[in-house]
Amino acid sequence: MSIQTMTTAKSFVDLYAAEKARLPGADLPWLAALREQAAARLLELGLPTARMEQWRYTPALANRIGTVSFTEGGLEAIGGHTGLELGDSTRISTRIAWQDGRIAGPAAALPALPFLKIRSLETLLAEDPDLAHPALAADAESESAMALLNLALLRDALFVELGETEARPLLWSRQEASGGLANTRLQMTLQTGAAATLVEEIDSRAGLSNRRTTIALADGTSLRHVILLGEGQDATDLGEMQLRLGRDARYSVFLRYGGSGLARQAIDIDLTAPGAEAQINGLYLLGGRAHGDLTSHIRHQAPGTSSTTLFKGVLDDRARQVFRGKITVEAGAARSDGRMSNKTLLLSDKAEIDSKPELMIFHDEVQCAHGATSGKLDEQALFYLRSRGLPLEEARKLLIRSFLSEAAEGAEALRDLPVGDLLIDKQLQRLGQ
Amino acid sequence: MAISVETARQVKELERYKYGFVTDIEADTAPKGLSEEIVRFISAKKGEPQWLLNWRLKAYEQWLSMPEPDWAQLSFPPIDYQDAYYYSAPKQASDGPKTIGDVDPKLLETYEKLGIPLHEQEILAGVQERSNIAVDAVFDSVSVATTFKHKLEEAGVIFCSISEAVQRCPDLVRRYLGSVVPVGDNKHACLNSAVFTDGSFVYIPKGVRCPMELSTYFRINAANTGQFERTLIVADEGSHVSYLEGCTAPMRDENQLHAAVVELVALDEAEIKYSTVQNWYPGDADGVGGIYNFVTKRGACRGCNSKISWTQVETGSAITWKYPSCILQGEGSVGEFHSIAITNNHQQADTGTKMIHLGPNTKSRIISKGISAGRSSQSYRGLVKISPKAHGARNHTQCDSLLVGDSCAAHTVPYIESRNAEAQVEHEATTSRISEDQLFYCRQRGIPEEQAVALVVNGFCRDVLQQLPMEFAVEAQKLVGISLEGSVG
């Protein structure tokens, strides 16, 4: 185990130099070269700072990371318990548990079904390195410091291939980290006719988790995705996700920000063919000094594509939430429809919302709109409820809940997991509301 | 009057941009290029006091090391600051104070042609259409005439060129110059601070309602010349002023730089209404030539219940980079931004506003209407910031973009930062193309297509057009139609 203070890109690159011989695939020249390239570029680029537009409202990383260890990690299977139950227990479901950046349990235990192939990094490198190569090579060229860091020190990854099936398999991935650097990678492809639900829970107690996700949705596929961010206390959780949607593919994601550390999720969605549809719904309920960040970019690249984003939340104490939502309609993407809305209730004068809903339109035949509001609880509604006999606290809770429920109720991603209310209640309790 | 008609293309362009002529007048011009000597030259020409020269030199020094702002959605080759003239004045106008009678008839003729009357007698006699507007006419680097000075003086209003104000009321100028837009605010404002040559100064004393509309008309005439005017308006307690600004330039193949700074200060209960119709030469249909309009405009609502309202109709310039803003310090102060921006052909505009809410119960309203046509590109960029002390602050933003044709682009880039639970912020934005249904409906009623576009766009802009003083509103409405010519069919 090596413990170092991570404040600069250099400290991570030094860590890489010390560990590289022990990383998976160290004996594969192409992978070693890509890692080397990534480390060099990371050094050049530096860690993200608030001066970069993409990180404008999220404080310089170096200050938040503090001490990070790159531990050996436990290979014991962990029984993470979420308190959330599956809506339909008869479906094919798979749980994947991560501990400190590694898939817990022996790799062979990952199920292999005719239409579903799940492999770890080491298995994939042994069986099918060509599948890993393109995405890793792309990361080595990335402008994102976090992607470069991820590649340089990547210890494990999950590769999911899903073929056509009547069933809608449910994949449940739970990541725990005890204070180290947890670089994880999830690469998922849905082949034509496939449909799936993916639930990701991130529960780091401390340290830095740096998650990288790439998802390719072929024509006519559907993915429902639930991301429960940052249950942990002082952890820094950074996720970057890239998606490509083919013709008539549907992607919906529901995000919940609820921890007390820093959680940032970046989502890049390319709607590459007609009929592709994306929906982002999200909630944030933050207190203490928690910091949440959703940075999304939806590119309408083909005619007849549509997207909606609805992001709502409540901020108390000194909590801060960032929403940077961008919709681009590229030239030729006729009849695109893009909508985006961000609404916030501020419960404290020390809380802060920074919202940047952005439209970049390069085609005239479009319908795009965005809205953003922030304010406090509606005094009149509060008074009305109290005049009907509800105690103040109850009335507040009721209003907050109804404000938030819009984002959960309309979420396609929660269709199999009607847990919106549960998530809201749990968090309200935690915030003492 | 020599009109530069070099090619048939330009002749055709002339029909569209009717202000594209050049006045042939002898000019007093500083050597080309930018240096400390030029800064000293300008200051000496104006007979400025030492403090102002020092202020300019400090700005120049800072400018040298400042980076160009690069965050706007604009693309243009790097500016060669050494390839421009920084001072050009019509010969006779540069020699001290003047009355209308002394102004070169050629200049009077120029302004007449632009529709800006400088003959007070005629205006008073009702010969001219526009009445009750006092005009400060700025030609290239200097103010050539200011009308109705005496009538304004009776009311205690000071309205003169800023060069004159430096001599007449140096204390006022010194107290407020650079107090809203600091020297190092951005590279363009910094350049202006170093080399500004003229502009208008307005002081409205306590409790005075300015008896007439004030107006400055900016005209770039000389070739290869940048215009760097500086406007400072101070509205003392309980006063009220409405100020109009218009601009045109000849058609030239090279790009000319216009880097102005406008500072507004409103004290307790004071109100400033600032309206602009910007019609600088936009370049030709192929994107050759046109003005680079890099302007820093900012108002400080320092007093309680003060109000600053910006209204702009931006139709000209090859590139517009402009964000008229309000700093809402005084309790209950109000900031407004009403904007119409139209880009056609190859024009680019990146414009918007900042509303900085510092004081309690401050209010701001933003209405932005952007129309992109041809191959043009336009961005609304705005910031609404609610500071922790701005209890009860409110903002409402409505930001609509209209696209005419399939080769243009429209972007909306708002930043909303709220740090107060008692504040209420609302932002709405839409982007859509001009409605085929509306155009067809108009045409079915016999209205030709181009006229139909102008009609629908005018309707789209109505909320902003209503904010303009009557004289400007009519002109602006026509301008909307003219600016969109050739955008359909």
Add this chain to the structure above:
Amino acid sequence: MLEIENLQVAVEGKEILKGLSLKLPAGEVHAIMGPNGSGKSTLSYVLAGRDGYEVTQGRVLFKGEDLLEMEPEKRAAAGVFLAFQYPVEIPGVANTTFLKEAANAVRMARGEEPHDALRFVKLLRAKTKELGMSDEMLKRPVNSGFSGGEKKRNEMLQMAMLEPSLAILDETDSGLDIDALKTVSDAVNAMRAENRTFLVITHYQRLLNHIVPDQIHVLAGGRIVRSGGQELAAELEARGYADILSAAA
């Protein structure tokens, strides 16, 4: 006035009108009735010159000239007026401004002097009153926030101001209560003249109790399947379209 010969029209590749022929002499009122989807609205849009309607065959002569060659505004100037089934809202443009622009554009295209402002307002006020509309509606933006009935009255006001020689009323009766229906009918009847032709398109017979047509045509499957007098409307009302269509098939 209007001669339609073997008109075939496709929308997005789908054939809607399949050889429609019709003759409308000057001074007459003809009604076209037909079930939903029979091509009634397509016919009105093609005659007015809307984009997206591809004429694959046939021709339309208006006062002896090829109507299909003309731009929409030229057709309006030549005297074609379409009362829209769904009048379009134009936010920010005052009704008066719109009417004035339209009336003057049409007058100028016809080689007449534009209205002087005073005369125009007088004329407009008079027509507005006849239609039972308030002056306040003139100040409001075109059709914005108008009720269904107000929109249809506004269409009639425009028709009155533009004095067309061929007025096509596309389901002008839809969504009207009985009072509004009467107002609209009165407006049409008042404008009936020797040199003016009306083409009234409707789904229901009730409008034809108020505007009595010279001829009624039944449109189905993109063709005129029957023509007749007022008795045809009564027959439709009593027996529905199905009978007539099966008889025609």
